[in-house]
Amino acid sequence: MQEITGLFKIAEILRGILGHFLPDPQLVDICMSLINIGAIFTIISLTAVVLVYTERKVSAFMQRRSGPNRVGPGGTLQSVADMIKLMAKEDIMPAGADKWMWILAPILLFIPAAAVFVVFPFDNKAIFADLNIGIFYFIAMSSQSVLPFLMAGWASNNKYSLVGGMRTVAQMLSYEVPMVLSILGIVMLAGSMRMSTIVAAQQHTWFIVLQPIAFVVYVITATAEINRAPFDLVEGESEIVAGPFTEYTGMRWALFFLAEYANLLAVSVIATTLFLGGWNGPWLPGWVWFFLKVGGMIFLFMWFRWTFPRLRIDQLMSFGWKVLLPLALLNIIVTGIGMYIYEFFS
Structure with a gap:
């Protein structure tokens, strides 16, 4: 077993809190699984936002242009704006x-x-x-x-x-x-x-x-x-x-x-x-x-x-x-x- 550090310690703290309110260990496991799924989805979503901005800047650099530069400082919030627009679409x-x-x-x-x-x-x-x-x-x-x-x-x-x-x-x-x-x-x-x-x-x-x-x-x-x-x-x-x-x-x-x-x-x-x-x-x-x-x-x-x-x-x-x-x-x-x-x- 690997030693838990950082985020893994936070997970153990959350498990302890849930164990205090939920007497059934199976319910604790289910809640922790849902939390882990949500955490992975959130991390991947945030990573995608960063990678999209990075790729736009990389492509702009290779094509000798500036890339996103309107939304946020240096265009850093352009991917966030695109995500909000995407969520609003029918x-x-x-x-x-x-x-x-x-x-x-x-x-x-x-x-x-x-x-x-x-x-x-x-x-x-x-x-x-x-x-x-x-x-x-x-x-x-x-x-x-x-x-x-x-x-x-x-x-x-x-x-x-x-x-x-x-x-x-x-x-x-x-x-x-x-x-x-x-x-x-x-x-x-x-x-x-x-x-x-x-x-x-x-x-x-x-x-x-x-x-x-x-x-x-x-x-x-x-x-x-x-x-x-x-x-x-x-x-x-x-x-x-x-x-x-x-x-x-x-x-x-x-x-x-x-x-x-x-x-x-x-x-x-x-x-x-x-x-x-x-x-x-x-x-x-x-x-x-x-x-x-x-x-x-x-x-x-x-x-x-x-x-x-x-x-x-x-x-x-x-x-x-x-x-x-x-x-x-x-x-x-x-x-x-x-x-x-x-x-x-x-």
């Missing part, structure tokens, strides 16, 4: 939509995007759930986002939405395989799927040094998995409007939006944990190093978006199966040979 359902499937799609997309955060080691003393199958849990949760996209595309009764949903299935299934194989090389080196063990194994040498091919494959496949440029064919505006999101408005569309930035944060956290040593670093506290590395990865993904042109669907599929998959398999073979040679001579 919730419109298409006349021919499959009602319950259309309603459930954004909810089912957001749940796994938020659920993956419970296994992330933000510090050696700050882990919600240090599962011994943490990597498997992340892969399982991240793969659940395929179905909600297809549900949204089918239920909207819109040809653009349906094409976008079908593209999502093809793209995510194609890039899920090399991403898992790139992570497998890390698991081979660390000898564990526990996140904290993988970070501890990088105290002296980060795995990006030992697994450069895996890192490149992971970054490319993660970009495709979260549907960001140059792999944003799911919502290619010039071809299929907004893809599966075309018929969504208001808070339902906002859930898709929140899930996108939650996934951006999640893949950046995983890259930091698996390849960049997690919280390991000199002088500064571990959590500071962790968030600095995560911020660097987020900037990298934003840089990709505003630098590379969108691929065609045939180019995207060919690149995944003909380039990334062989590279990932080659990396596993090289890793296995390297481990055998190291053990033989040591």
Whole structure:
């Protein structure tokens, strides 16, 4: 068990207060679960607001313009104003939509995007759930986002939405395989799927040094998995409007939006944990190093978006199966040979 600090101490204090008023331990557990869900939703929402503002400033910097500069000092409240405007919009359902499937799609997309955060080691003393199958849990949760996209595309009764949903299935299934194989090389080196063990194994040498091919494959496949440029064919505006999101408005569309930035944060956290040593670093506290590395990865993904042109669907599929998959398999073979040679001579 990891020592609880900071927010974890606050959670224990709240549990003690609830235990004083609620004699049944099961009621306390239910209340704490609801509080935790609300806390995760709030944190992801606030993070999305910050990331949207950051991305606007990054894109403005790359395009030699100022970006948001009207609402709040330096435009810092522009994302808040956009969020308020979005919440005030009318919730419109298409006349021919499959009602319950259309309603459930954004909810089912957001749940796994938020659920993956419970296994992330933000510090050696700050882990919600240090599962011994943490990597498997992340892969399982991240793969659940395929179905909600297809549900949204089918239920909207819109040809653009349906094409976008079908593209999502093809793209995510194609890039899920090399991403898992790139992570497998890390698991081979660390000898564990526990996140904290993988970070501890990088105290002296980060795995990006030992697994450069895996890192490149992971970054490319993660970009495709979260549907960001140059792999944003799911919502290619010039071809299929907004893809599966075309018929969504208001808070339902906002859930898709929140899930996108939650996934951006999640893949950046995983890259930091698996390849960049997690919280390991000199002088500064571990959590500071962790968030600095995560911020660097987020900037990298934003840089990709505003630098590379969108691929065609045939180019995207060919690149995944003909380039990334062989590279990932080659990396596993090289890793296995390297481990055998190291053990033989040591």
